[in-house]
Amino acid sequence: MPELPEVETVRRGLAPSMEGAVLKKLELRRNDLRFPFPADFARHVAGRGITSLSRRAKYLLIDLDDGKTIVAHLGMSGSFRVEEGAAAETPGTFHHPRSKDEKHDHVLFHLVGASGDARVIYNDPRRFGFMDLVRRTEMTSHPFFRDLGPEPTGNELSADYLAKRFGGKAQPLKSALLDQKNIAGLGNIYVCEALWRSHLSPLRAAGTLVTDAGQPTEALFTLVDAIREVIADAIAAGGSSLRDHIQTDGSLGYFQHSFSVYDREAQPCRTPGCGGTVSRIVQAGRSSFYCASCQG
Incomplete structure (x- = not known):
């Protein structure tokens, strides 16, 4: 399972394409991953602006402009890739095989940003990852977060x-x-x-x-x-x-x-x-x- 540094790497890699963009459409190609998606998930986030990307423990947090946050967990095999412009390719040199089979592309974020349209695609062959939608004012009391200790990189750890x-x-x-x-x-x-x-x-x-x-x-x-x-x-x-x-x-x-x-x-x-x-x-x-x- 990806650990904290891996999730932080994903956050930093996604931020340039997602922060400041509008989530024109969320495309769900199945009804669930490890857990069912929230009710009316796609409808609730359509048209929302993405204000920032952050991380708590091993959770990726996608903050929206209406006070809600998409919480994503990569599970065992989840990964994101960014496709921009007409070329639907992922840049970079691959050192190991990575799933690019569309049957494992379960969630697609269709974005409109300053540099044009982009797609952020969540691929998960084993489907151990999950996504939820949480109000930021309720984050600290949410079951995912309420019992978590301090971050290993924060000042609270001493x-x-x-x-x-x-x-x-x-x-x-x-x-x-x-x-x-x-x-x-x-x-x-x-x-x-x-x-x-x-x-x-x-x-x-x-x-x-x-x-x-x-x-x-x-x-x-x-x-x-x-x-x-x-x-x-x-x-x-x-x-x-x-x-x-x-x-x-x-x-x-x-x-x-x-x-x-x-x-x-x-x-x-x-x-x-x-x-x-x-x-x-x-x-x-x-x-x-x-x-x-x-x-x-």
């Missing part, structure tokens, strides 16, 4: 905040970091990378990063810095290109090629002077990659 969440918990650190109530949008890949950077084991109890007095340890400060850095690096690199993810201009992100621990089972640890080997274990049904020699 060692003091996590100390309050982790204090006294025997829960494995990996599981605590994946809990969206603690941190929003942090997924399996980048948790593995952040733990490696901070030399912390995914098996370590979350509460061990908090003192008896409830204060963050030095290790927790290091972990917060590592989370920020790994997300920033991934966004700067354009997101990883695992499986079906691809940037909206057709090019793939390259951060996957610099993964230090994720999906590197049995390979040498990249920590200078470590000499250990990357191991793979399964926690709560998900793979964890780490070096037992330098992650304690």
